[in-house]
Amino acid sequence: MTEKEKMIAGKPYFASDRELQKSRLEAQRSCHRYNQIDPKNYKERKALIRGLFAMTDTLFCVEQPFYCDYGFNITIGNNFFSNYHLTILDCAPVTIGENVMFGPNVAIYTAGHPIHAETRNTGLEYALPVTIGNNVWIGGNTVINPNVSIGENTVIGSGSVVTKDIPSNVIAVGNPCKVLREITEEDKKYYFKNFTV
Numbered sequence: 745m746t747e748k749e750k751m752i753a754g755k756p757y758f759a760s761d762r763e764l765q766k767s768r769l770e771a772q773r774s775c776h777r778y779n780q781i782d783p784k785n786y787k788e789r790k791a792l793i794r795g796l797f798a799m800t801d802t803l804f805c806v807e808q809p810f811y812c813d814y815g816f817n818i819t820i821g822n823n824f825f826s827n828y829h830l831t832i833l834d835c836a837p838v839t840i841g842e843n844v845m846f847g848p849n850v851a852i853y854t855a856g857h858p859i860h861a862e863t864r865n866t867g868l869e870y871a872l873p874v875t876i877g878n879n880v881w882i883g884g885n886t887v888i889n890p891n892v893s894i895g896e897n898t899v900i901g902s903g904s905v906v907t908k909d910i911p912s913n914v915i916a917v918g919n920p921c922k923v924l925r926e927i928t929e930e931d932k933k934y935y936f937k938n939f940t941v
C-alpha cells in the first residue's frame with residue numbers, strides 16, 4: 745500500500761511521503777488562489793472548489809479564506825454554506841450532507857499524532873473520517889476531532905470541541921461537546937429563544 749492509500753484507509757502512515765507532500769502543496773496553492781479571487785467572481789470561486797473537492801452539488805458557498813490539506817477527501821451535499829476561515833484537514837474523508845451551515849472559524853481535523861513522544865517522533869500519523877449529516881448547523885469556532893459523526897438536524901453551539909459522536913436532532917455544546925437537549929416540534933415556532941417566527 746502507498747502512504748496515500750494507508751492514509752485514506754485510516755491506517756497509520758508517513759505524511760512526509762513525496763506523493764502526499766506534492767498533493768498538499770497543490771491543495772495549498774489552490775487554496776491560496778481561491779483566497780485571492782475577487783469575492784464577487786462567483787463563477788471562478790465555484791469552479792475552483794469544484795476542481796478541488798471530491799464532490800460538490802449545485803448550490804454551495806465557501807466564504808474566503810478557506811484552507812484544506814488535500815481537497816480530494818472532501819464531499820459536500822447540496823446547499824452547503826461555510827462562513828469565513830473554514831479549515832479542513834482532510835487526510836481522511838470528510839463527508840458533509842445537504843443543507844449544512846458552518847459559522848466562522850470552523851475547523852475539522854481528521855488527522856492526529858500518537859500520544860507517546862517516542863512513537864510520535866517517528867513521524868507516524870493517522871487520519872480518521874468525519875461525517876456530518878443533513879441539515880446540521882455548526883456554530884462558529886467549533887473544532888471537530890477525528891473519527892466523529894454528527895447526526896442530522898443537529899445544532900452544535902459556538903466554541904464547541906466535538907470529541908465524540910453526536911446524535912441526530914439535538915443541540916450539543918461545550919468543550920467537550922455534550923448534548924444540551926433534544927430539538928422538538930415546539931422549536932419550529934421560534935427563531936431565537938422565545939422570539940416567535
Ligand SMILES: CC(=O)SCCNC(=O)CCNC(=O)[C@H](O)C(C)(C)COP(=O)(O)OP(=O)(O)OC[C@H]1O[C@@H](n2cnc3c(N)ncnc32)[C@H](O)[C@@H]1OP(=O)(O)O
Nearest residue numbers: 827845846847848883884899900901902903915917918937
Ligand atoms: C452559518 C453562520 O455563519 S452562523 C453565525 C455564527 N453564529 C453562531 O455560531 C451562533 C451559534 N449559536 C449558539 O451557540 C447558541 O447558543 C445555540 C444555538 C446553541 C443556543 O441554543 P439554545 O437552545 O437557544 O440555548 P440557550 O441560549 O437557551 O442556552 C441553554 C444553556 O446552554 C448554554 N449554551 C448555549 N450556547 C452555548 C455554547 N455555544 N457553548 C456552551 N454553552 C452554551 C447557555 O449558557 C445555557 O446554559 P444555562 O442553562 O446554564 O444557563
